[in-house]
Structures are given as C-alpha cells and as structure tokens.
Amino acid sequence: MKEMRIGGKQLFWLVAVMQAGMTILLTINPAVMAAGRDAWLSTAFASLLGVFSAFVHARVNRRFPGQTLVDFVPSIVGKWAGNAVIGLYFLFWYVVLGMILRQYTEFILSTILPRTPLLVPLVSMILVAAYVTVSGIEVLARCSELFGPFILLGILLPLILMVDDAKMNYALPIYSDSGLLVILKGSLPTMTFLGDCVLMWMVYGFVAEQRTGSKYVLLGVGMSGLLTCAATFLSIVVMGPEQSSNMTYPYFNLIRNTSYFDFVQNMDSLVIAIWIVSVFIKVSLYFFACTYGTAQWLKVRRWRRMAWFVAPAALGIALVPRDFIESSVLFPQKIATPYILPIHMFGLPLLLWAVAKMRRAGEQPVKRKN
Template sequence: MTGEKISSYQLGMIIISFFMGSALVINPAVAAKQDAWFAFLFAWIGGLVLLWLAIKIAELHPKKSLVGILIDCFGRFWGKLIALAYGWYFIHLAAEVIRTYANYATTVSYPETPLLFFSVSYSLVVIYALKVGIETVGRMSEVFVPFIILVIIFTFSASLSSMDIRNFQPVLSQGFLPPLKAGFTTMTLPFGEFFIFLMILPNLNHQDNFKKTSLLAYLIGGCILFTIVCRNLLVLGADMLARDIFPSHIVFRLIPVIDVAPLLDINLIIAGVVKTCICLYASARLIIEVFGLLNYRILVLPLTAFAVSLSMMVRGSVIEQITVTMEIWPIYSIPFQIIIPLALLVLSLLNRKNSNYNRT
C-alpha cells in the first residue's frame, strides 16, 4: 500500500469537491422543473442509503481497499475481475467529467476553440497533481473548497432580488413519477459515486474518522448542491431551468453590476480537476493492486491519455451528453453503485457470522 496519507479534514474537502465536480453546471434534478428541489431531496436521501452501505462495508473490512474487499467476498479470480470492471467505470467517469468541462468551455466561453484543446489542457493539470501525489489533491481541496463555498454563498445573496418564490409552484403538478425519476438520476450522479472512496480509505491517516468525516462531508456537499438547485429555480423559473444546458451560467450572467461568470469557470475547473484526479487515482491504485505492481504513478499518463481519448468518443454534442446523462448513465451505474455493493454487504455479513460461529 502507498505511504501517502491525507487527514480527515482533507478527505472531507475532497468528498465535497468530488460531489460538486460537474454538478456545478449540470444537475439532473432540473428535469423535474418546478419540483427540482423535491427530486434533489429524494436523491439526497437515497444517496445517504448508498453512503451508509459503503461505510458499513468499510467497517466490516478495516484497512482494506475496494480490491481487497472484493477479493475477500468473491474470491481471488472473480474479485479481481470485478475490480477491473470498477477500474473501467472510474476511467469512464473521469472521461465524462473531462468532456463536461470541455463542452462547457466551448459552449459558453470559447466557441471557436477546438474541444480537444480544453480536454488536453485540463488533463495536464490532472497529470501534474497525480504525479505529485494524492496528498497534493488533499491540500488543493483544503485550500479551494472554502473558496467555492464562498462564491456560491455570494451568488445566492446577489441573486435574491431576481428570485421569485412562485417558481416553486405548482408543487407535484405532474405527480410523483417525474421528480422521482429525476431524483434517481441525481442519486447516481453524483451521490452514488461515493463508493469510489473505498479506494482512498487506506490513505486516511485516522481511519476511525472515516464514518464521521464522510457523513459530514456528504451533508455539506448536499446542502451546497441543494442551494444551487433552489437558486437556479427561483431565478430562472421551471421552463428556463429545464431548457438551459448550463443554468448556473445564466444565473451568474444575470447578477447585476459585476460580471462574476469567470468565478463559475474557476469553480468548475477546481472541483472538476479534483473529481478527475480521484477517478484516475482510484483506477490506477486498483490496477496495481490487481496485478501486483509497485507504483501507481507509472499508470497516470496512459490512463489520463485514455480518459481524454474516451471523452472525445463518448459524446457527439452537448445535447447528446445531457440526454445520455439523464437516460443511460443511471441504468449503467446500477451494478456498480447498488447491486455489487449490496452483494458485498450480504457476503461480508455472512462471512463475519461464519467466522464468529467457527470461533465458538
């Protein structure tokens, strides 16, 4: 295992930044229109269940990463095979984040610039951060996440004069199904992705704090995203919220007197870089554990290059990316976020019960 360590506070900041990632500009809850707040709350509660699932699994396998847990529960062959599937999922997630940033930049700021330029430029920062080490990602989150929170508080306050409480109405006019569907999508992106932090757990210097840190960071990150959803809905209204590709950008542009839109760009870069770093670090650590390699850094460049290439292939346009995010990604994520974790919990509990029985 790596000797790199991060503090509980740094882990908390990484989790918050990870949740914000691309969700700062794209949030599937907006598909529920005026019930976006309800869809988000449903997602938040559902994600809390998945968080408890991950924490419980970690408690049953102390000091082990996701790879070790999978091997304990499924055996060496199947455990490693499923671990490699998770490695693919993490790389795919990194590619999605890279493409989101590149699409945002070419849509709202630099429409004449090639998409590949932003993907490569963004990835160079990721490569540098991972080459230096996961500790650097922790320190970066420690410094910049409070700045992101301050920006969100400022934009919410500055938008108060443009808000209309009537945009929350009519409540549940189309029934429960549309907000529940949008809520499930939001649960899988980003809350259900917390399972990736089982690959980061061995880096925590005080692992007893994992549960407390994770829950607190989850609540703070959820509050931030809920604030963003409510702010955008109150300012833009249900129809415009659902139509706009990047509603947060429109809200930033509507703030009077000063142009604060560049702050959204900065926030997206910071949170997106952290999320991409975690995805690629987790996949690199996973691969070296599966194949018995010594240093994950040798994989950083090829994995990042592969993620950039994948990001250029997975989507044809911004509209297609939004459609796939809403319709396909939640289904695609079910095995990784729900089915396999549930199987791990059941098998872990059975193994623990059998172990206790054999001792007696």
C-alpha cells in the same frame, strides 16, 4: 519514503469539492425537465440517497481498515468473483473519467473558448491531473483543503445575492402538479453524480482516522446535496421552471445575470473558476483511483508508471462522443442512469455489505505503498 496519509477534514473537502461543482452545473437542467417546479424536491431526495450510498460504502470499508477495493473485495466474494467485480468497477471508472473530461471540455468551449481546438483544454486537464496523481493522494487532498472553502463561498455568495429576486409563486403548488414518480425520476441525474462517492473505496485506506473517517464522507456528500438543492430551488424561483428547463446550464445563467445594486456584476467568471477547480479535483481523484488501483490489481510495483496507460486511455474515451449531446445528454440517459447508478453505486455495494456481514469478513490493515 513515508506512507501516504490524509486527514479526516481533507477527506471531507475532497468529497465536497469533487461533487459540488459538477452536480450543481450539470444536474439542475435534467431535474427541472423531469420534475418541473418540484425539481428541488427531487434533488433533496437524491441527496438523502447519496448520503445513504456513502453510508453503505463506509460500512463496507470499516470492516477492512487500511484497505482499498482491490484488497477487500476478494476477501468478501472470493478470488474469481472478486476480480470480476474489481474489473467492472475499473471499467466504469475509466469510462466516467473520459466522460468527465469531455463534459468539462464542452463547457469550456461553449462559454469562454469557443474557437479553441477540442484537444487543448482536454489534454491540459489530463496533464495537470496526471501531475497531481503521481505526486500522491496527499497533494490532491491538500489542494481540495486549500480550494474547498473558497469554492463553498463562491457557491453560497451568488445564491445569497439572488434571494431578493425570488418569486415564490414559481415554486407553487408543491408536489400536486408532479407526484411521487415524477419527483423520483427527477432525482436520478443528481443521484448519479452524488453516488460516485463509491470512489472513496480507493481512498479510505489512506485516511489516518480509520474509525471516524466515514463521517467526513457523509458530511461531504450531504453538503454537496444541500448546495445542489438550494441552487435548484433558487433557479426555479428566480427564472421559473420553464426558463430553467430550456437552459443547458441554469445555475451558470442565473449567476451570469446577477447584479447587486449594480456593484456586484459579471459573476459568471466565478462560476467558471469554481467549475474548473471542481473538475480538476474530480478528474484527479478518478485518475488516482484508476492509476493506483490498476497497478495494485495487476501487481505493478511502481504504481506511478500506470499513469502512462491511464492518460491515453482517458483521452481516447473522451474523444469517443461526437458532440455535446452524446457526452452530456445521451451518456447520462443511456449509460450512467440505467447501468452505472443501480449497479456500480447501489447494487454491488449493498451486495458486498450483505455478504461481508453474513460471512463476517474482515481483515487486518495492510500497509499502503507510497
């Protein structure tokens, strides 16, 4: 069977679709709660740091074309330290995979399926993600390329329709009521979501255009950040910072109340569709990274068999939180922001980049298994 390969444009849509939906839906509320009317400045700053994070990951991977995290980390820091770093990344990825599944399930149950048992949407998403994973990264990339333009249009169209309802006084004064530290605090939730482009360390090795592939990741992260900033700003100027901070999903409520000349209405179903597709791509990408990466790390020759381990592990982690508060509030506040963000998304990538440059580490491309 031929080697798995994806194109640069597919990589762009993979990143953009993975990040846009969940970032817009889940980070506006905590950003507004922290920074008030200046939350859009927080998301703008987070977007810049997200692009910087993607740049660091790309620079590391560029030194090791055709390789994944499991291949190049031991080449940089040695076998034992490399295994510790790899194990830490997989620990984070397994936990985040389970939390994404639980956050998705909580949203579905609270909006459209309130009487549905928890396991129904949870297991359904795991099965779909597992099917796409064992089909290969190419299938996932094609799905993101197919759905990506529709998701972009689905996000932009409601935002454009809401411009006429904007009350700019809600956004004034700028900066003076918050200050730098408050704006930085408000940027942390968005930064945490955009920083998961580190997952591309398990995907870069499959990109056909190894020398130019990194720019597509930067563009994907940048576009997701820009859309989040626009959605945050419109949520503030349409509903006001106080009302936005009191809503669990400000963007969803903003679109739910959209009415354009009484002709375009009830667009909340569009948001739900965007959310489901975005979560599907994100869950599938994490599922692939955990499946392929764990098999590669443990030297399992038929990597698809590892899906039988990843699926129940993800399900078990998703069932750990007792409710919405633990999965969508306490997990980001107590684990994702203080630990995963500084270590997994910035600290280790910067350290690996610095050590690789000092040691002038770099390997020849290795052939990926299909």
